[in-house]
Amino acid sequence: xxxxxxxxxxxxxxxxxxxxxxxxxxxxxxxxxxxxxxxxxxxxxxxxxxxxxxxxxxxxxxxxxxxxxxxxxxxxxxxxxxxxxxxxxxxxxxxxxxxxxxxxxxxxxxxxxxxxxxxxxxxxxxxxxxxxxxxxxxxxxxxxxxxxxxxxxxxxxxxxxxxxxxxxxxxxxxxxxxxxxxxxxxxxxxxxxxxxxxxxxxxxxxxxxxxxxxxxxxxxxxxxxxxxxxxxxxxxxxxxxxxxxxxxxxxxxxxxxxxxxxxxxxxxxxxxxxxxxxxxxxxxxxxxxxxxxxxxxxxxxxxxxxxxxxxxxxxxxxxxxxxxxxxxxxxxxxxxxxxxxxxxxxxxxxxxxx
Amino acid sequence: xxxxxxxxxxxxxxxxxxxxxxxxxxxxxxxxxxxxxxxxxxxxxxxxxxxxxxxxxxxxxxxxxxxxxxxxxxxxxxxxxxxxxxxxxxxxxxxxxxxxxxxxxxxxxxxxxxxxxxxxxxxxxxxxxxxxxxxxxxxxxxxxxxxxxxxxxxxxxxxxxxxxxxxxxxxxxxxxxxxxxxxxxxxxxxxxxxxxxxxxxxxxxxxxxxxxxxxxxxxxxxxxxxxxxxxxxxxxxxxxxxxxxxxxxxxxxxxxxxxxxxxxxxxxxxxxxxxxxxxxxxxxxxxxxxxxxxxxxxxx
Numbered sequence: 001x002x003x004x005x006x007x008x009x010x011x012x013x014x015x016x017x018x019x020x021x022x023x024x025x026x027x028x029x030x031x032x033x034x035x036x037x038x039x040x041x042x043x044x045x046x047x048x049x050x051x052x053x054x055x056x057x058x059x060x061x062x063x064x065x066x067x068x069x070x071x072x073x074x075x076x077x078x079x080x081x082x083x084x085x086x087x088x089x090x091x092x093x094x095x096x097x098x099x100x101x102x103x104x105x106x107x108x109x110x111x112x113x114x115x116x117x118x119x120x121x122x123x124x125x126x127x128x129x130x131x132x133x134x135x136x137x138x139x140x141x142x143x144x145x146x147x148x149x150x151x152x153x154x155x156x157x158x159x160x161x162x163x164x165x166x167x168x169x170x171x172x173x174x175x176x177x178x179x180x181x182x183x184x185x186x187x188x189x190x191x192x193x194x195x196x197x198x199x200x201x202x203x204x205x206x207x208x209x210x211x212x213x214x215x216x217x218x219x220x221x222x223x224x225x226x227x228x229x230x231x232x233x234x235x236x237x238x239x240x241x242x243x244x245x246x247x248x249x250x251x252x253x254x255x256x257x258x259x260x261x262x263x264x265x266x267x268x269x270x271x272x273x274x275x276x277x278x279x280x281x282x283x284x285x286x287x288x289x290x291x292x293x294x295x296x297x298x299x300x301x302x303x304x305x306x307x308x309x310x311x312x313x314x315x316x317x318x319x320x321x322x323x324x325x326x327x328x329x330x331x332x333x334x335x336x337x338x339x340x341x342x343x344x345x346x347x348x349x350x351x352x353x354x
Numbered sequence: 355x356x357x358x359x360x361x362x363x364x365x366x367x368x369x370x371x372x373x374x375x376x377x378x379x380x381x382x383x384x385x386x387x388x389x390x391x392x393x394x395x396x397x398x399x400x401x402x403x404x405x406x407x408x409x410x411x412x413x414x415x416x417x418x419x420x421x422x423x424x425x426x427x428x429x430x431x432x433x434x435x436x437x438x439x440x441x442x443x444x445x446x447x448x449x450x451x452x453x454x455x456x457x458x459x460x461x462x463x464x465x466x467x468x469x470x471x472x473x474x475x476x477x478x479x480x481x482x483x484x485x486x487x488x489x490x491x492x493x494x495x496x497x498x499x500x501x502x503x504x505x506x507x508x509x510x511x512x513x514x515x516x517x518x519x520x521x522x523x524x525x526x527x528x529x530x531x532x533x534x535x536x537x538x539x540x541x542x543x544x545x546x547x548x549x550x551x552x553x554x555x556x557x558x559x560x561x562x563x564x565x566x567x568x569x570x571x572x573x574x575x576x577x578x579x580x581x582x583x584x585x586x587x588x589x590x591x592x593x594x595x596x597x598x599x600x601x602x603x604x605x606x607x608x609x610x611x612x613x614x615x616x617x618x619x620x621x622x623x624x625x626x627x628x629x630x631x632x633x634x635x636x637x638x639x640x641x642x643x644x645x646x647x648x649x650x651x652x653x654x
């Protein structure tokens with residue numbers, strides 16, 4: 001493709017993405033303030049703070065999103081926001097955007113970073129900031145997918161300041177003989193490109209008109225059950241809640257898929273083995289139809305934890321209206337009634353009196 | 355002819371617990387290969403042999419038509435866990451070996467399959483060449499209140515099929531599944547078996563306790579002793595025997611050479627398989643059975 005064609009395609013893509021996504025861009029619920037936390041390696045992270053309605057009923061809650069996402073996963077819009085829901089029940093809610101996502105700082109010419117940066121730098125910085133702002137001795141953490149992996153890694157390496165936690169669809173191994181696992185060794189030499197950024201936002205937004213139009217939509221199929229997540233909600237998430245992914249992050253996470261190894265990028269620290277040392281109470285949550293952090297993958301983490309711990313699966317068999325997929329736990333239309341109260345109940349049972 | 359005579363003798367002598375008959379049905383291959391071990395298919399708790407051979411279709415005829423010497427076993431009705439591992443399975447394996455010689459490959463499913471794995475680690479040690487395990491839980495937990503309720507009321511699965519329990523059976527075995535029309539219409543009446551109160555109670559108590567109680571080595575010790583190749587098939591939407599309770603096999607049986615195959619729509623399957631559809635689903639011959647055939651071929 002010559003230079004002129006490249007420019008033309010780029011302009012068309014940019015126009016398509018802007019035009020396609022705009023109708024679905026929605027503001028988050030009012031009543032938040034943005035706070036910044038600075039990591040030791042110099043990244044400025046964005047935290048959206050929601051003060052509790054009325055007197056606090058427990059520790060502040062730090063909400064952490066998954067891969068290729070941002071804090072809007074936890075705080076999509078008024079009426080569909082885990083952060084707003086916690087704040088409405090007396091829990092000060094802090095939604096974190098990990099580095100390179102949301103309003104947090106991008107890499108911008110600095111050294112590439114892997115998954116390790118999230119648990120080694122971002123989580124400690126965010127937890128410290130919340131404790132400093134609120135005066136709380138400890139914070140509770142509710143973490144989705146890769147956010148839960150970061151929490152596991154942080155706690156397994158002696159991380160402090162967490163009172164109790166919930167992980168939602170967080171895998172600790174993914175090598176269950178699926179097609180992707182078997183294809184990965186073939187892809188590994190060429191994908192992802194080392195030191196780069198994998199575009200997620202632009203392709204997702206270009207295809208915006210087609211999202212949710214078919215139950216075979218591969219993107220939706222992967223991350224949600226359409227019985228729980230209507231097309232409108234899904235498009236809002238795509239427009240507001242996605243982020244590009246760093247190659248080194250994807251490479252490190254790919255070790256879960258190819259080798260079943262939940263370890264540091266250099267391979268020297270086995271997080272999964274060290275999870276036996278964790279003594280923070282953790283509720284491990286899985287969705288019956290989660291194909292990313294599947295029950296298989298999440299249960300592996302549950303087994304690895306030292307405890308106290310609890311396991312909860314959400315599906316029709318346990319009384320929900322539909323089987324839960326990966327994102328359904330956060331943005332499912334019935335999650336507010338079917339899932340979230342259990343999270344708060346667990347945190348309450350393992351909380352300090354206020 | 356000699357083979358037929360041996361089989362007739364076997365059938366005559368083949369009685370189960372308390373004199374109740376077991377069933378051991380050989381399926382002659384369309385094209386006898388003469389190679390590879392015999393394959394013994396053992397239904398999960400509450401299923402009859404129809405789970406593998408329903409009106410001439412299913413995994414058993416699928417394998418037989420590809421040259422495998424296939425035997426479908428049904429334990430004596432009401433046999434408890436100790437009888438299953440200590441008498442029923444050894445009797446079936448012994449009977450097949452009488453005819454074929456050499457170790458057999460077992461195909462097993464669900465909690466009954468987990469008991470078969472446990473037997474492979476003790477009573478059947480040295481007699482098994484490999485195991486195909488469909489969602490066989492190593493962590494025994496009550497998966498949901500629905501199964502708990504059915505077992506609490508005596509586990510009369512066959513009787514439930516015709517009554518108010520139909521919705522429960524649908525949820526347990528086929529929620530979200532694509533079944534063949536004949537299976538959807540008739541399997542619950544023909545392929546399910548009443549457990550009987552003692553077995554239902556034993557199953558429920560094992561789920562509440564965290565493991566079945568077996569004679570001799572513990573369930574966990576037995577699993578740790580399994581040292582044969584295992585193909586573990588994990589169906590995402592199984593509501594009776596959750597795949598996540600089965601997935602610890604690689605750690606629990608470190609000497610077994612475990613190959614795992616996760617089956618769901620994202621892995622290219624036509625559906626997210628359930629306890630029933632993984633064996634009798636409309637797409638199982640295309641999505642599921644080739645994994646079994648390929649793995650069996652690797653044993654030859």
